[in-house]
Amino acid sequence: MQSVRYLPQHQSAIEGLLDDVPFKSSIWQWQFEAMAGDEGFDPVVIEKDGRIIGFNGVIPADVLYRGESVAALWSCDFYVDVTCRGQGVGRFIKQTLVKKSPLIMTFGVSEAAAQVLKRIGWVQATDVYHYRYTRLWRKPRYLAMQLLQRFNLLRGLWRRAVPFDCNLQWTESLPEAVEVDALWQRVEAGYQKVVRRNYRYLNWRYQQHPLASYRFLCARDSNRGELLGMLVVREHHGIVRLVDWVGALKDEVLPRAMIRDCLFHYRAAHQFTATTTSATGFSQALTDLGFFPSRTRPAFFVTSCLPQDQDPAQGWFLTAGDSDGEFLQAARNHYQATGMGKGEYANS
Structure with a gap:
């Protein structure tokens, strides 16, 4: 087997490997090519006897990393042909992948993929949590969740009393690019490791997604009208996902006001979810308003060859x-809602 340079004619064969993602052709250009830059889409493609047997997609990421700009990569869509599994193809893919960037991340991987990453030296973060907030009070199996939720609400009661004067507005589109970029420039110095939330990234990620719709809750200073923060939300069948937060890292007051407004705005929803790292204002705000961490943690892995980088998975x-x-689940929700297909997505 050998690694070969990706060519557009490979797309159909690669999509054949991704048999659990029937909508991949609809998001291919957006996911892989829109942010690829001048060098073009450069994934790992493994070929054997003229047949593609392995694939690992990549998405470029503009990362602020300990005060420096790093051209990093997200690793995604890691697949090995079913007839070739257990033959070292997965390890070969990852060994080829790490040559493409000094910093590579992957988030939400399957257990099988996680085992491969651990064996070849990728580092897993220990501070990433999935939070939930439920309104399914009448189901006995949710009793423990209800008790924990109420405990968090009581514990955070004194924090919620802190006043905050701002205007909150729900919109179907991002604010103007100049406002979004100004917001990010003001707050980014407070972050240690983060994918830059500038307009270019947010526009691609949330407004240009071909099969998903997101809403934006914008907070503005009551006097000056200055953009202070944004909450990105997606709702599907009564489940509201707090997908992203843009604002000062340690600020608890603003995200608390915005999350509280979200709970009221979607008062007919039966469940809210959020995923984030601990020790941030956003995570504290979630806890103060009754959100509780689930037992399972999302798997975030990093591999780095940056100088003196001893703990690449922490501090994000x-x-x-x-x-x-x-974004794949969002695409699948759309795919199912339009009657084009059924099934659950299993991220690899």
Whole structure:
């Protein structure tokens, strides 16, 4: 087997490997090519006897990493032909992948993929949590969740009393690019490791997605009208996902006001979810308003060859929007809602 340079004619064969993603052709250009830059889409493609047997997609990421800009990669869509599994193809794919960037991340991987990553030295974060908030009070199996939720609400009661004067507005589109970029420039110095939430990224990630619709809750200063923060939300069948947060890392007051408004705005929803790292204002705000961490944690892995990088998986700010699993689930929800197909997505 050998690694070969990706060519457009490979797409159909690669989609054949992704047999659990029937809508892949509809998001291929957006996911893989829109942000690829001048060098073009450069995934790992493994060929044997003229047949493609393995694939690992990549998405470029503009990362702020300990005060420096790093051209990193997200690893996604890791697949091995079913007839070739257990033969070292997965390891070969990952060994080829790490040559493409000094910093590579993957978020929300399957257990099988996680085992491969651990064996070849990728590092897993220990501070990523999936939070839930439920309104399914009448089901006995939710009793423990109800008790934990109420405990968090009581514990955070004194925090919620802090006043905050801002205007909150729900919109179907992002604010103007100049406003979004100005917001990010003001707050990014507070982050240690993060994918830059500038307009170019947010526009691609949330507004240009061909099979998903997101809403934006914008907070503005009551006097100056200055953009202070944004919450990105997606709703499907009564489940509201708090997909992304853009604002000051340690600010608890603003995200608390915005999450509270979200709970009221979607008062008919029966469940809310959010994924993020701990020790941030956003995670504290979630806890104060009754959200509780689930037992299972999302798997976030990093491999780095940056100088003196001893702990590459710690110190990140992450949300569900960083995971390809979220935008693939959004695509699948649309796919199912339009009657084009059925089934659950299993992120690999």
